[in-house]
Each structure stands twice: as structure tokens, then as C-alpha cells.
Amino acid sequence: MEMLLSCTCSRPQLSEWLNQIALSHHVSTPVKTGEKSFRFQPVTESALFHFEEYVPTVMPPVRTLFPMDADVFSYKKTTSRYSHFENIDESPQIIFGVRPCDLRAIHITDKVLLHGAQDPGYSAKRNATVIVAYRCSKPCSPLCFCGFTGAINETRGADVLLTPDGDTIHIEVYTPAGKELYEVSDFSKNEHDKKKSLKPAKNIPDTFGRTPAMSLHKTVVAVNSKKNSRLLTVAAERCVSCGICNYVCPTCTCFCLHDSPESSETAGSRTRSLAACMTERFGTTPGEAPERKTAAERTIFRYTQKWSFQTDNPDVLRCTGCGRCVQQCPAGIDIYSAVTRAGENI
Ligand code: SF4
Numbered sequence: 102m103e104m105l106l107s108c109t110c111s112r113p114q115l116s117e118w119l120n121q122i123a124l125s126h127h128v129s130t131p132v133k134t135g136e137k138s139f140r141f142q143p144v145t146e147s148a149l150f151h152f153e154e155y156v157p158t159v160m161p162p163v164r165t166l167f168p169m170d171a172d173v174f175s176y177k178k179t180t181s182r183y184s185h186f187e188n189i190d191e192s193p194q195i196i197f198g199v200r201p202c203d204l205r206a207i208h209i210t211d212k213v214l215l216h217g218a219q220d221p222g223y224s225a226k227r228n229a230t231v232i233v234a235y236r237c238s239k240p241c242s243p244l245c246f247c248g249f250t251g252a253i254n255e256t257r258g259a260d261v262l263l264t265p266d267g268d269t270i271h272i273e274v275y276t277p278a279g280k281e282l283y284e285v286s287d288f289s290k291n292e293h294d295k296k297k298s299l300k301p302a303k304n305i306p307d308t309f310g311r312t313p314a315m316s317l318h319k320t321v322v323a324v325n326s327k328k329n330s331r332l333l334t335v336a337a338e339r340c341v342s343c344g345i346c347n348y349v350c351p352t353c354t355c356f357c358l359h360d361s362p363e364s365s366e367t368a369g370s371r372t373r374s375l376a377a378c379m380t381e382r383f384g385t386t387p388g389e390a391p392e393r394k395t396a397a398e399r400t401i402f403r404y405t406q407k408w409s410f411q412t413d414n415p416d417v418l419r420c421t422g423c424g425r426c427v428q429q430c431p432a433g434i435d436i437y438s439a440v441t442r443a444g445e446n447i
């Protein structure tokens with residue numbers, strides 16, 4: 102990514118800039134919605150934003166691009182023909198305060214939905230979206246392991262990159278869309294030579310979040326080795342097959358389609374819903390048995406899917422290490438413990 106310009110600002114100036122942008126744009130940012138829960142929600146009122154303080158949002162920001170449920174198209178019979186109307190949402194939006202792990206997840210989703218057979222709904226929304234990313238200077242939760250997966254250093258996909266450095270925020274602008282946002286601010290007096298900009302990860306310690314002694318590549322081999330199945334599934338005895346780990350995962354993209362014809366059968370709609378491979382019903386067709394009968398089989402499937410590198414993106418692991426599935430699992434099942442247990446057995 103070639104940087105267009107860079108500058109610095111103070112934390113209050115950053116909040117002021119965000120509030121200024123929100124006056125004329127649709128902006129989502131992490132908002133505290135419970136004692137320990139945050140969600141990406143529209144900025145509705147002036148506030149000071151403390152991006153370091155938010156624990157991973159229950160739903161990742163990629164769900165503003167690829168929601169849990171979305172209308173794909175509707176159809177209607179007019180005279181003797183059926184016409185269909187695609188539901189394409191091109192309304193502009195800004196996602197402000199995206200962490201590197203979630204930037205990585207958007208990068209992974211782009212690879213799935215924009216390459217090969219392109220998803221027109223995702224493509225339209227993605228093109229209408231500007232991302233302002235915020236680098237982490239400390240682990241956001243005791244459960245995250247983005248240092249191990251490498252997602253902590255992700256910068257691809259950011260239109261603007263913010264790096265905290267004490268009370269100062271370094272701002273790097275990478276795209277024309279990011280530059281338009283920058284021009285809403287009065288930061289130009291703080292602008293500096295782009296060669297002096299922070300190099301990625303300058304402020305990030307070598308060991309970040311949960312990090313085992315073993316290498317990532319060896320762990321991936323261990324997770325995908327049949328001899329480690331028992332080590333991976335020891336906790337699956339507690340799994341209640343609720344699918345929450347799929348719904349909160351920022352890199353899950355499997356979906357199913359539902360058709361809803363009106364009673365007249367001359368009109369109807371098609372909806373896309375996120376599918377969860379950890380539930381018993383995943384992959385079943387009417388009258389047939391589930392694709393994977395036991396929680397252990399489903400766990401092996403999920404772990405080996407997440408702990409492999411993305412096709413055409415060979416250094417990008419499908420698990421970002423955000424820790425959401427660990428945080429939200431009602432049975433306390435921890436993917437990091439399972440894969441590192443397997444990794445120790447290589
Ligand atoms: S969230 Fe936990 S209990 Fe629910 S399906 Fe996933 S691993 Fe099983």
C-alpha cells in the first residue's frame with residue numbers, strides 16, 4: 102500500500118474529527134452496550150472515543166458488510182413473466198476503529214466473496230465502505246492470540262490507519278476515500294513528510310496476547326494431523342452445538358438460502374442467512390442425516406478449516422485469533438488451548 106500522507110493529532114482531536122465526520126456520513130464505531138460488551142453501532146452523539154478500551158465486539162465489523170441475514174432479491178409476476186429485483190445496498194458507510202484482527206477478517210472475506218464468483222451484494226457494500234483502522238498497542242482481551250496468528254500486523258484494506266503512541270495518534274492515509282475523510286479535519290498543519298511515518302508494528306511488543314513457544318506453521322500441521330484428533334476434541338464433550346462460535350467468528354462465510362413465496366405464488370423473496378457448521382442441522386437435506394453426526398466430528402471440521410491457510414493467500418490463517426468464539430462459548434471451549442495442545446504433540 103502506498104501512503105498518500107501522514108500527520109499526528111491528540112486524542113481529543115481524534116474524537117473531534119470522528120464527531121465531525123459523523124455529522125455528514127454514516128459512521129459505525131465500537132459503542133459500549135453493557136458492562137463488558139461493545140458493538141459496532143452508528144455514532145449518534147458527541148463523545149470521546151477510547152479505542153484501546155474496547156474488548157472485541159460481540160459481532161465483528163465484517164457483519165456490517167456481510168450481515169447474518171440479508172434479502173438477496175425479490176420477484177414478482179407481471180403479466181406472463183417473472184421479474185426479479187436484486188437487493189443491492191450501495192449506501193456509503195464508514196467503519197471507524199477497526200482493529201488489525203478484524204481488518205484481517207475483512208481481507209479474508211474479500212478473498213472469498215470478491216474473487217472468482219463475485220457476490221454482487223458484498224461487492225457493492227464493500228465499494229461503498231471506508232475503513233479507518235486502529236492499531237493495538239496492548240492485547241484487548243486476555244483471550245486474544247492475534248500475535249500468534251500474525252493478524253496483529255495486518256494493514257491491508259485500511260483507507261486510514263491510526264497508530265496510538267502515548268497521547269499522540271499517528272494518522273496514515275492510504276486511499277483517495279481516506280483522503281476525503283482526512284480533509285474533514287484541520288490536521289493539515291500537523292502533516293509531515295511521509296518518509297517519517299511510523300513503520301507498521303513499531304509500537305507492538307514481540308510477544309502479544311497469548312503466544313505459545315511453538316511456531317504457527319508447525320501448529321497448523323499438528324491440527325491437521327489425524328493423530329491429534331483426540332487432543333483437539335477433548336473439550337467437545339461439553340459442546341452443546343449452539344453454533345455461537347460460528348455466528349461471532351469474523352471469518353465464517355457459509356450461508357444458506359431461504360425462499361419465501363407469497364401465498365398467491367406470484368411474488369416472493371430470497372434471504373441469505375449465515376450457516377453454522379457446529380450445529381447438528383448444518384448441511385442436512387430433508388429426510389437425511391446430518392453431515393457430521395457428533396460434536397467431536399464438527400469440532401474437528403471447524404478447527405481444521407480455521408487452522409489452515411487461505412487458498413491463494415498462503416500466509417493468511419483463517420483464524421485471526423480475535424478470541425470471540427472463546428469469549429462467547431457457553432461451554433467455555435477454547436480453540437487456542439486445543440490447537441496448542443495439538444501443537445505440543447507434533
Ligand atoms: S459456541 Fe461452544 S458450545 Fe456452542 S457450538 Fe461452539 S464450541 Fe459448541
Ligand code: SF4
Pocket residue numbers: 346349350351352407419420421422423424425426427436
Ligand atoms: S475461530 Fe475464534 S478466534 Fe479464530 S477468528 Fe474465529 S472467532 Fe476469532
